[in-house]
Structures are given as structure tokens and as C-alpha cells.
Amino acid sequence: MDYQAVIPEFVVSDIEKSRHFYCDLLGFSVEYERLEEKFLFLSLEDCQLMLEEGSAEELAQLTYPFGRGVNISFGIADVPGLYQKLLEADYPIHRPLIKREFRVENTIIYPQEFAVLDPDGYFLRFTE
Incomplete structure (x- = not known):
């Protein structure tokens, strides 16, 4: 497995709830896990993400949504x-599917995208 240059790691409140959301609903695969640390390393296509259940002390310092200001x-x-x-699973959509227009240097691109909040409130945007 090749590791991406930047891999976000989220502190989550319930690793099994997060596993269900990321793997069962979004389709991420578990690359490896450390059960004793309640840690998961996940991938979806070329995307990678780490999740670790926070300790009671860590979680006491966080308020929902955990990822405030981060997209x-x-x-x-x-x-x-x-x-x-996600619609079929009746999962709440934060921003509906739209086709956006972006300028990248001298080219205009038109990706489709939508956004959801994970169980701990991390803002996730899925784009082409």
C-alpha cells in the first residue's frame, strides 16, 4: 500500500459507529486496524483516512461538530x-448534489459534489 502525502486523522467518539458510517455507508475499506487502540486506517479509491476513538479526557474537550471549520x-x-x-440509506445530506464551476488556471471544470457530516460532525465533501 502506498501512503498519501497528507492523511487526515479524526478523533471520534465511537469507533464502531464510525466504522459503520465510513465502511458500510460510504464504501471505505479497512486497510488495517489496531483494536487495542481503537484505531482504523481506511481507504476509498486514492483517498486515505485514519480514525481513532478519543479518550474520555479528549472527548470532554470537544463539542459537536468536531471538525468545525475544516472541510x-x-x-x-x-x-x-x-x-x-446515502439517500437510499436515509442518511442526512448536508449539501445536496450539485454541478459546480471552477477555474483551474485557464481551464473551467464542472465537477459534481455533495457534502455530509459524519457521526461526529466532520464535514466531508465528495467531488469528482
């Missing part, structure tokens, strides 16, 4: 398919 963007191939899967 994590995941570039994946089938954005509409993942969006539909």
Missing part, C-alpha cells in the same frame, strides 16, 4: 452513485 474533500469516481446510496 475534507474526497475525490472519487462515482459521486452520483455514492450520493444515491
Whole structure:
């Protein structure tokens, strides 16, 4: 496995609840885990993410939403398919699926994207 240059790590309140959200709903795979540390290393296509259940002391210092001010963007191939899967699971959508327009140097691109909050309130944007 190749590691990306930047890999976010989230402190979560319940590792099993997060595992369900990321793996069962979003389709991430567990690359490896350390059960004794309540730690997961996940991947989805070229995206990687680490999750670790916080201690009681760590969690006492956090308030929902945990990721205030941070927007994590995941570039994946089938954005509409993942969006539909979440709708079918009746998972709350924070920002609906839209086609955006961005200028990248001299080129205009039109990716589709949507956003959800994970169980701890981390803001996740999925984009083409």
C-alpha cells in the first residue's frame, strides 16, 4: 500500500459507529486496524483516512461538530452513485448534489459534489 502525502486523522467518539458510517455507508475499506487502540486506517479509491476513538479526557474537550471549520474533500469516481446510496440509506445530506464551476488556471471544470457530516460532525465533501 502506498501512503498519501497528507492523511487526515479524526478523533471520534465511537469507533464502531464510525466504522459503520465510513465502511458500510460510504464504501471505505479497512486497510488495517489496531483494536487495542481503537484505531482504523481506511481507504476509498486514492483517498486515505485514519480514525481513532478519543479518550474520555479528549472527548470532554470537544463539542459537536468536531471538525468545525475544516472541510475534507474526497475525490472519487462515482459521486452520483455514492450520493444515491446515502439517500437510499436515509442518511442526512448536508449539501445536496450539485454541478459546480471552477477555474483551474485557464481551464473551467464542472465537477459534481455533495457534502455530509459524519457521526461526529466532520464535514466531508465528495467531488469528482
